[in-house]
Amino acid sequence: MMIKKTFKYFLLVLTTSLFFNSCSDLEVENYNDPDTEIVLSTSDGIRSLASGLFNTWFTQQQHNFGSPGPAMWVMADWGTVTFANYGTLDMSQEPRVFLDNSPSYAYHSITKNYWQYMYKVITTANDVLIGIENGVEIGDNGSETMMTKGFAHFMQGLGNGYVGLIFDKAYPSDETTDYATLEVTDYRSSIDLAIKQLEKAIEIFDNNDFILPSDWINGNAFTNEEMSKLAHSFIARLMVYSSRNTEQTNAIDWESVLFHAEKGITSDFNIQGDGNGSDRKWMSWYKYYMARTSWGKVDMRVVHLLDDTLPANWPDGGIDDLPNDGRITSNDLRVQTDFQYDASNNRPERGMYRWSTYRYSRLDSWINANFFAPVIMMRKAEIDLFKAEALLQLTRLNEAGNIINSGTRVTRGGLQPVNINSEEEIRNAITYERTIELPLTGMGIEYFDMRRKGQLQDGSLLHFPIPAQQLEVLIEPFYTFGGINPQFGIPNEDVSINGWYIP
Numbered sequence: 001m002m003i004k005k006t007f008k009y010f011l012l013v014l015t016t017s018l019f020f021n022s023c024s025d026l027e028v029e030n031y032n033d034p035d036t037e038i039v040l041s042t043s044d045g046i047r048s049l050a051s052g053l054f055n056t057w058f059t060q061q062q063h064n065f066g067s068p069g070p071a072m073w074v075m076a077d078w079g080t081v082t083f084a085n086y087g088t089l090d091m092s093q094e095p096r097v098f099l100d101n102s103p104s105y106a107y108h109s110i111t112k113n114y115w116q117y118m119y120k121v122i123t124t125a126n127d128v129l130i131g132i133e134n135g136v137e138i139g140d141n142g143s144e145t146m147m148t149k150g151f152a153h154f155m156q157g158l159g160n161g162y163v164g165l166i167f168d169k170a171y172p173s174d175e176t177t178d179y180a181t182l183e184v185t186d187y188r189s190s191i192d193l194a195i196k197q198l199e200k201a202i203e204i205f206d207n208n209d210f211i212l213p214s215d216w217i218n219g220n221a222f223t224n225e226e227m228s229k230l231a232h233s234f235i236a237r238l239m240v241y242s243s244r245n246t247e248q249t250n251a252i253d254w255e256s257v258l259f260h261a262e263k264g265i266t267s268d269f270n271i272q273g274d275g276n277g278s279d280r281k282w283m284s285w286y287k288y289y290m291a292r293t294s295w296g297k298v299d300m301r302v303v304h305l306l307d308d309t310l311p312a313n314w315p316d317g318g319i320d321d322l323p324n325d326g327r328i329t330s331n332d333l334r335v336q337t338d339f340q341y342d343a344s345n346n347r348p349e350r351g352m353y354r355w356s357t358y359r360y361s362r363l364d365s366w367i368n369a370n371f372f373a374p375v376i377m378m379r380k381a382e383i384d385l386f387k388a389e390a391l392l393q394l395t396r397l398n399e400a401g402n403i404i405n406s407g408t409r410v411t412r413g414g415l416q417p418v419n420i421n422s423e424e425e426i427r428n429a430i431t432y433e434r435t436i437e438l439p440l441t442g443m444g445i446e447y448f449d450m451r452r453k454g455q456l457q458d459g460s461l462l463h464f465p466i467p468a469q470q471l472e473v474l475i476e477p478f479y480t481f482g483g484i485n486p487q488f489g490i491p492n493e494d495v496s497i498n499g500w501y502i503p
Helices: 004-014 034-039 043-051 053-063 069-075 085-091 109-133 145-166 187-207 224-241 246-250 254-262 285-291 300-306 334-338 364-368 380-393 397-405 423-437 445-452 468-473
Strands: 269-272 339-341 358-360 374-378
Touching: 034 043, 043 053, 043 109, 043 145, 053 109, 053 145, 053 285, 053 374, 069 085, 069 285, 069 445, 109 145, 109 468, 145 187, 145 224, 187 224, 224 254, 224 374, 224 380, 224 445, 246 445, 254 380, 285 358, 285 364, 300 423, 334 339, 334 423, 364 374, 380 397, 380 423, 397 423, 423 445
Parallel strands: none
Antiparallel strands: 269 374, 339 358
């Protein structure tokens, strides 16, 4: 499909070395530059490339404004905003509208930057592995070679994996790839390769003792065993979240999901924040803006889930038509710790369907610490809920119910245990716990969950197209997904139909 020679140039555009800390969109690296050759052939050079990989990935998940995270958050109807930033206003229109995938779109950067940085992660990790395969030893007498090799495979997996989660097409690659012959594939191939790369990382982690430098994943001097658990957890994420509809979700290899979840993290995965300043590298603007007072709110769909006497949509008559002034009545203790009543709303001309009576307050301690507190990336609860869902899919109801009853439903929510013999109760509890417990942790979780269950509001896109700027470089026509009238994409494959709400 794509012109191979052009794509080789395109990858060179993307692979500007992290060692030189370049963020230019279209700056081509000169591989004949002697400085670059030195970087790719010396221990210190390869180590420097590897040490920056996770921060580059983190920047696009949490820190950089050019990310689809906020747009996915509102498309999932978990959060709602009345501001236009990051494409949130456009992507939460009711009825839904298609994504403007043109270079002139004001928020084109939410896909363009993400695409470019994920491929920067992938191709730089490939370079690290090529350097090691060419005989470069890392650290004193090669003491860090296997650690670096395993970490590079880990980052290949995160890069290829998240391209597969977000976009409809991909250019999956590894250290053996000939970029001159690389062709486009569907997202599934990128997911499959990512899982294999994470499995390679696990094999290295399981057979080599090391302690990761704490600045590679800030604040985490992970042992090889801990890195193995993290890689297993990301495999579980990719296997579950890559589904675009209920049919694909039911076809997941749930035995494999259970295997990886059981080997996954046993405590929350956090990044140590480094404050709020122009030179900071480890803080999350994504979490801050979606949760801060007077900006992001909790969508009424979630308010309704907590209290079904409240409507899932803002009433035409306003707050006067809400029972109890829109205050939640619930036995769930998290209503008091994670949610704050806030009936103030603005910008009615942008649609009162965006209004809500609650904001998400669970992250307030982090916000109030001026971003020096740990940034949550993956909760243990997420992995436990993977186990429970896998066991449910495998009809091991008692085991699934026991995981739910020993988890956040009871420990944080103070709710009654579920009936371990009731498939319906267990399934509903898993959905409820994922909705209440996991928001604003890993980017896109709310959206991925709604997508795989066929619940995204009608007209929501199920994945993003290759960004228009990249299609221009590749001399390919623009295309897009989403919308009601007009609608672009194949229903139930590219665009949601029969979701939770049809305006």
